[in-house]
Amino acid sequence: MVPDDDGAFAPATEDAPSSSGFLDDGKNTIGSQLASRLREAIISGELQAGSKINLDKARKTFNVSLSPLREGLARLISDGLVEFEDNRGYRVSPISLANLEEITTLREEFEVFALRESMRLGDVEWEGNVMRALHRLNRTERDAARPETLERWEELHREFHLTLISGCGKPILLHFCRLLLNLNDRYRRVFLTRTSGDRNVSQEHSEIAQGAVARDLDYSCDMLRQHIHRTGTNLRKHLATKGIL
Amino acid sequence: MVPDDDGAFAPATEDAPSSSGFLDDGKNTIGSQLASRLREAIISGELQAGSKINLDKARKTFNVSLSPLREGLARLISDGLVEFEDNRGYRVSPISLANLEEITTLREEFEVFALRESMRLGDVEWEGNVMRALHRLNRTERDAARPETLERWEELHREFHLTLISGCGKPILLHFCRLLLNLNDRYRRVFLTRTSGDRNVSQEHSEIAQGAVARDLDYSCDMLRQHIHRTGTNLRKHLATKGIL
DNA sequence: CCTTGACAGATAATCGATTATTTTGATAGT
DNA sequence: ACTATCAAAATAATCGATTATCTGTCAAGG
Known part of the structure; x- marks a missing residue:
């Protein structure tokens, strides 16, 4: 008997880490x-x-x-x-300013909540996973000229954010966050090929992750909230520029 | 009859007030x-x-x-x-103690957040809808001996909670809340045929609704949180009694 | 005994064809 | 011209049959 299944909204067996794919990868x-x-x-x-x-x-x-x-x-x-x-x-599904704003707001609310819970409940393995995800993300170049690097970066970025909150022990909450991340990524993929000049996103990620494994709840949550907020603001600008209602 | 969920996160197609249902109700x-x-x-x-x-x-x-x-x-x-x-x-989907606890926690988090937003943004029509939903709910008897009254009550109860947060202007959030309410209702339908003796649920609903239309944010949110929490606690007890792992 | 492999029955996934619904476009009446 | 009406075309929904996959059983070999 399997110890515990994760009730509704099981983790959707994400794509296997390319390397050791001997386990039938679904699909x-x-x-x-x-x-x-x-x-x-x-x-x-x-x-x-x-x-x-x-x-x-x-x-x-x-x-x-x-x-x-x-x-x-x-x-x-x-x-x-x-x-x-x-x-x-x-x-x-259509996109709109209102939709983007809601996604951003909800991410600030729920993803931050999930991070807090992860810091409260996450074990050492979670910490390790966070550091690995951070490292892999920061080691990956993001070159607007080469689309395949963008795609790769998006994948690792998504992975980083999900890993960050993966220790929260709440499958339904994770499901919601994964969903919001999906929705959000579409906006970024379409409207943001490069990072805004005044941001150092790598550093933002590092600060969040470091704070997380150090269990510095307030700091890390605050960093994450700002991170999400900034992205939302940038996206909103680009949406406006490219003339979406 | 409450029309069931509209597929994706549709912009909250206003549910037709049961009475005037001349418009083909889907299905x-x-x-x-x-x-x-x-x-x-x-x-x-x-x-x-x-x-x-x-x-x-x-x-x-x-x-x-x-x-x-x-x-x-x-x-x-x-x-x-x-x-x-x-x-x-x-x-x-299986049920479990952990699942119930997560549902309760998330409802406390999300539903309360949605209520706060509703109070911040809701218009007069929202207020009216809340008062109507409250009235209809409180006027409906809940007799454990007659299953059809239970079913009716469940429907109106669900309707009340959804109406309460319907003013928040956030379709995705509403979708999440509807989902959680669904999951939660299953536990109640199966394990709670009658209200615990030490609660006056009608009054709880009234207090929440009154506070909401009076825009007493902290009071109303607090009441709702307690309301959800108490239900969770009761359900947990019954789950334990009836010997679910 | 325990493991391994092959078979058979059960179950899920897919297909191609058919039926139902919606949309389009033309026509007639005002 | 404008609207209403109806038929034809486009599109979605459903069906019955076929194919693929899984699960349990049992026999052979270790």
Whole structure:
């Protein structure tokens, strides 16, 4: 018997760390694979926000049948990246200033709460994971000229933020945070190819992580909140610049 | 009748006040209808927590084909009521002490936050809705001997809590709260047929609502937090009594 | 005994075709 | 011109059958 399953919202077995992939990495069914491909397509902006998803075209594009296509789309609904209406089909969730602002606010609220809980409850392994995630992130160059570096950086950045709060022992909360991070990343991927000049993001991450493993609750939480807030502000500016309502 | 969740994080399509329902209330496709029936079956405990959902049996029970069945189940995954694993199928999300405790904690955190935002941002219409929801709830008898009254009460209770926070102007947050309320209601439906003797729940609701429309932020939030906390404590006791691990 | 592997039955995933619903576009009446 | 109406086309939903995967059982070999 497995000791404990994590109730609702299990950690969604994320992609295996490329290196030691002897454990079957999920992604078995066509539906799953589609979900991944579509998720990437949406977050990267390849599929435009707000646009309708025509099932027939999608079916041909991906060379699959309706069933797995719907299956995949259904998962993206859980992720908040796709919306659905009976008899009207699916569409990519629209973006808006209000939506971005809500995401930022909720991240400040929940991610910070989750960090606090992690610091309160996290064990040594959690600390180790945080430091590793930080190191890997800071060692990765982010060159706007080479898209593949951006993609890699995004992945590690996401991983860092999730690791930071992974010690909180609250699967549902983690699920919510993962969701918000997804939603947020779409804005960054689409609107921010480079960091604003007046920020040293690496250092921000370091400060948060150092504070976290040192269990300096107030400091670390405050840093994280500011980090999230700054990103939100930057994104808002870029959204305005590129003329989104 | 409260229309069930609108798929993704839709901008809070205002629920039609039960009376004037001349507008087609959704529930069009078989998939949607199934989702509702299954949701009710799970929350009411008819489908036991943790149990496997055999597609073939379910297909026969409900007299439908696989496609809409999967469709319906997919929505319950978004609701956190069903879990899924590739090639292993679906199962009703298990319950546990840890799960209940997390739900309670998160409700205290999120729902209170949403209430505060509602008081900060809600307009007069919101106030009216709150008072109406309170009135309807308090006017409804809850008789453990007659299950239909319990069901009705649950519906109005859920409606009250959602209305209370409906003024916050944050669709994603509302979605999260609705989800948590769903998960929480399952515990209450299964384990609490009557209110603990030392509580006057009607009065608790009244105090919260009165404070809310009076914009007494600290008071109302405090009352709500205690309200949620007490329910959590009661449920925990009953869980223990009935011998759940 | 315990492990390993192969078979068979159960179950989930997918497909191609069919049915239902919505949208579009043309036509007739005011 | 403007709206209403209806048929045709586009699109979504569903079905029944087929294929793929998993799970349990049992026999052979260690």
